[in-house]
Amino acid sequence: MATVVDFESLSPDAFYLGGDTFTDAGYTLKALDNHGPSGSSGAVGLLANGMDPTTCWTGGCPTNNTSHFYLGVNDGGVTIKKNDSGAFNLRSLDYGFVAPVGGQPNFSYGQLMLTGNLANGTSVDAALDFAGTDASGNPLFDTATLPTAFGNAALMSLTIRACLFDGIGGCTVAQDWSDPTIYQAQFAIDNITLATVPEPGSLALLGLGMGALVLRRRKPAASSNLA
Numbered sequence: 001m002a003t004v005v006d007f008e009s010l011s012p013d014a015f016y017l018g019g020d021t022f023t024d025a026g027y028t029l030k031a032l033d034n035h036g037p038s039g040s041s042g043a044v045g046l047l048a049n050g051m052d053p054t055t056c057w058t059g060g061c062p063t064n065n066t067s068h069f070y071l072g073v074n075d076g077g078v079t080i081k082k083n084d085s086g087a088f089n090l091r092s093l094d095y096g097f098v099a100p101v102g103g104q105p106n107f108s109y110g111q112l113m114l115t116g117n118l119a120n121g122t123s124v125d126a127a128l129d130f131a132g133t134d135a136s137g138n139p140l141f142d143t144a145t146l147p148t149a150f151g152n153a154a155l156m157s158l159t160i161r162a163c164l165f166d167g168i169g170g171c172t173v174a175q176d177w178s179d180p181t182i183y184q185a186q187f188a189i190d191n192i193t194l195a196t197v198p199e200p201g202s203l204a205l206l207g208l209g210m211g212a213l214v215l216r217r218r219k220p221a222a223s224s225n226l227a
Contacts, residue, residue: 001195001196002091002193002194002195002196003025003026003027003193003194003195003196004025004191004192004193004194005024005025005027005029005080005191005192005194006024006025006067006068006190006191006192007024007047007067007068007069007070007190008067008068009024009025010022010024010047010068011047012047012048012049012052012055012068013046013047013048013049013052013055014046014047015043015045015046016031016043016044016045016046016047017031017033017040017041017042017043017044017045018031018032018033018036018040018041018042018044018076019031019032019033019038019040019041020045023083025194026082026083026084027080027081027082027083027088027194028080028081028082028083029070029078029079029080030078030079030081031044031045031072031076031077031078032044032076032077032078032079032159032161033074033076034075034076034077034161034173034185035074035075035175035176042074042076043073043074044072044073044074044075044076044077045070045071045072045073045076045078046070046071046073047068047069047070047071048061048068048069048070048071048188049068050062050065050066050067050068050069051066051067056098056102058100058101058102059099059101059102059103059136059137059138060098060099060100060101060102060104060138060139061098061138061139061188062096062097062098062138062139062140062141062188063134063136063138063139063140064134064140064141065094065096065141065188065190067190068190069094069141069188069189069190070188070189070190071098071186071187071188072098072160072161072162072186072187072188072189073098073183073186074183074186075162075173075174075182075183075184075185075186076161076186077159077160077161077162078159078160078189079157079158079159079160080157080158080159080160080192080194081156081157081158082194082196085156086196086197086199087119087154087155087156087196087197088154088155088194088195088196088197089151089152089153089154089155089194089195089197090114090116090146090150090151090153090155090158090192090193090194091146091151091193091194091195092143092144092146092191092192092193093143093144093189093190093191093192093193094141094142094143094144094189094190094191095112095128095130095141095142095144095187095188095189095190096130096131096139096140096141096142096187096188097109097110097130097131097139097162097186097187097188098139098186098187098188099133099138099139099184099186100184100186102136102137102138103136103137103138104133104137104138104139105133105137106132106133106137107132107133108129108130108131108132108165109130109139109164109165110129110130110162110163110164110165110171110185111127111128111129111130111162111163111165111171112127112128112130112144112160112161112162112187112189113125113126113127113160113161113162113163113171114126114127114128114150114158114159114160115158115159115161116150116153116155116157116158116159117155117156117157117158117159118153118154118155118156119154119156124149124150124153124155125150126146126147126150127163127171128142128144128145130142130162130187139188141188141190154197160187160189161173161185161187162185162186162187163185164181164184164185173185
């Protein structure tokens with residue numbers, strides 16, 4: 001079964017420090033501070049209201065979304081896990097860049113970086129280019145097209161971050177104040193569609209149930225032939 005983390009049940013304008021957690025639609029999200037010790041301490045998340053123009057009063061937030069959505073700011077990230085610690089698939093999500101201010105030229109400024117951790121200790125990665133900007137120079141939301149290998153992976157957790165194009169073919173996150181782009185790798189996410197991956201025992205029971213259903217459908221036909 002699939003569910004959608006859309007943040008509508010949460011109060012907008014809430015700030016999240018690194019290490020803070022919150023839940024929505026059966027999943028727990030944990031804010032991560034890329035520059036803090038062990039991913040904690042600094043302000044790295046904000047729940048935005050697309051109907052409230054004061055959320056990003058200097059511009060820079062995506063403009064084509066009038067619902068609640070999550071902002072990963074100041075080079076931060078977020079990790080998503082199922083509340084019951086089970087496996088899940090990422091089916092789709094909406095995402096966009098968050099600029100320091102509005103009035104930006106119409107370019108893709110970086111990528112949304114997805115890292116999925118699997119039960120066997122390995123991971124899968126995907127990188128999605130951000131959409132450009134609107135006529136006012138504010139970023140736009142886009143809907144992700146996920147690589148098949150990532151979309152079919154049974155994830156135990158999903159970490160989402162952003163990187164900025166460095167102009168020489170790479171996409172990076174600033175590590176200290178020597179980099180002028182520090183605190184500018186930012187993103188917005190919404191409508192995260194996640195599907196539960198059944199346990200092996202559940203799959204076996206499902207198979208037995210379908211087999212019994214097929215036999216039940218065939219039995220009357222067999223009786224009719226004998227008659």
